[in-house]
Structures are given as structure tokens and as C-alpha cells.
Amino acid sequence: MEVPWGTVTALTGPNGAGKSTLVELLAGVRRPAGGVIERDADVALVVQRPAAPETLSLTVQDVVAMGTWGDRKYGRGARSSRERARNVSRAIARVEMGGLERRPFSALSGGQRQRALLAQGLARSARILILDEPAAGLDHESQTRARRILAEEADRGIAVLCVTHDRADIAAADHVLRLDRGVVLPESTHRAGPGPRAPGSGH
Numbered sequence: 001m002e003v004p005w006g007t008v009t010a011l012t013g014p015n016g017a018g019k020s021t022l023v024e025l026l027a028g029v030r031r032p033a034g035g036v037i038e039r040d041a042d043v044a045l046v047v048q049r050p051a052a053p054e055t056l057s058l059t060v061q062d063v064v065a066m067g068t069w070g071d072r073k074y075g076r077g078a079r080s081s082r083e084r085a086r087n088v089s090r091a092i093a094r095v096e097m098g099g100l101e102r103r104p105f106s107a108l109s110g111g112q113r114q115r116a117l118l119a120q121g122l123a124r125s126a127r128i129l130i131l132d133e134p135a136a137g138l139d140h141e142s143q144t145r146a147r148r149i150l151a152e153e154a155d156r157g158i159a160v161l162c163v164t165h166d167r168a169d170i171a172a173a174d175h176v177l178r179l180d181r182g183v184v185l186p187e188s189t190h191r192a193g194p195g196p197r198a199p200g201s202g203h
């Protein structure tokens with residue numbers, strides 16, 4: 001399978017097909033027992049984690065800022081930390097969670113947590129964005145916003161791969177792949193346009 005630059009690719013398939021396992025492999029969280037995964041750029045992985053222990057004393061700001069951890073494009077010093085803080089605030093604003101920065105992550109609703117995790121992925125500013133069911137638990141308005149954000153990322157040339165069961169997400173995607181019993185099949189291509197939103201080879 002290939003996830004081209006500048007497009008949103010939806011990955012769908014039945015429960016237990018291995019979608020989460022596959023995205024963890026692609027993101028480098030798991031090691032493949034066989035085969036080759038080529039990543040031509042850094043990856044941000046947005047996981048699905050609706051539950052959070054109450055003892056977790058992390059705020060929304062902390063969770064989103066974790067997206068910038070270990071990112072080598074930030075150096076040390078005041079200028080770098082200002083840039084980091086700017087990216088974090090921008091990501092929080094994009095998911096419309098401004099004002100909730102100091103709220104404990106554990107006190108958020110499931111949908112708000114999901115939005116904070118999306119902001120964490122955006123704060124990473126990676127060229128490959130992989131999301132595992134980002135629409136799960138989101139209300140209609142938040143789902144629409146999340147879909148718009150993914151399209152905006154693709155318009156910037158980012159390669160977006162999104163595990164989803166949501167029909168509207170699938171309909172809005174540029175490419176749809178279906179995973180069934182370990183086999184990835186192209187389902188369809190929805191975009192009628194001239195091709196990828198941004199130039200560049202696939203990977």
C-alpha cells in the first residue's frame with residue numbers, strides 16, 4: 001500500500017481486520033515481522049484513547065505539547081520554546097479548544113479527549129499524519145471540523161492516513177483502502193480532480 005503526499009487516504013475494514021495494528025506498524029510504534037515500511041518523513045500518530053485515569057495530572061496544554069516532544073526541528077533556547085508554544089496554541093485553536101488549556105485531560109469528555117489528541121498530532125507538524133478513528137465519539141459539528149482539518153493538512157502537502165468507519169469520512173477521502181484479513185485492497189478513488197493536491201512522489 002502507498003499513502004501519497006497531499007491526499008487523505010481512508011483505511012477501512014471490519015472490526016479485527018488489523019487496521020490499528022497496521023497504522024502502528026506504519027507509524028513505527030510496532031516492528032513488522034516481515035515486509036518493508038518506507039517513511040520518507042516524520043510521522044505524527046493520533047491514537048484513539050477515550051479512557052484516561054483520573055490520577056493522570058496532565059492538562060490539555062500538556063497533552064497537546066507532548067506532540068512536540070522529541071521533535072528535532074526545535075532546538076533549545078527561548079526562541080525555540082516560543083515557536084513550540086505557538087504551534088501548541090495554534091493546534092488547540094484549530095480543534096476549537098481555546099479556553100480549555102488548563103483543564104485536566106481526565107476531566108474531559110471522550111469527544112474532547114479525541115479533539116485534544118488530534119491537536120497533539122497537529123502540534124507535531126509532521127509531513128505524515130496517521131489517525132486511528134479520529135471521528136469516534138465526536139459530535140456532528142466536531143466530525144465536520146476534523147474532516148476539514150484533515151483536508152487542510154492534505155492541501156499543505158501532508159500525507160494523511162485515517163482509519164475510519166465513518167461514511168462521510170470515507171466519502172470525503174481522496175483514496176479508500178480496505179483491509180480485510182491482512183490484505184489491503186484499493187476500494188475506490190473519490191476525487192474527480194486532476195490528482196494529488198500537492199506535487200511529490202508517493203511513499
Ligand SMILES: Nc1ncnc2c1ncn2[C@@H]1O[C@H](COP(=O)(O)OP(=O)(O)OP(=O)(O)O)[C@@H](O)[C@H]1O
Pocket residue numbers: 013014015016017018019020021022182
Ligand atoms: N496480520 C496479522 N496477523 C495476525 N494477527 C493480527 C494481524 N493484524 C492484527 N492482528 C491481531 O488482530 C487483532 C485485532 O487487530 P486490530 O485491533 O489491529 O484490528 P482493527 O481492524 O483495528 O479493529 P477495530 O475496527 O475493532 O478497531 C489484534 O489482536 C491484533 O494483534
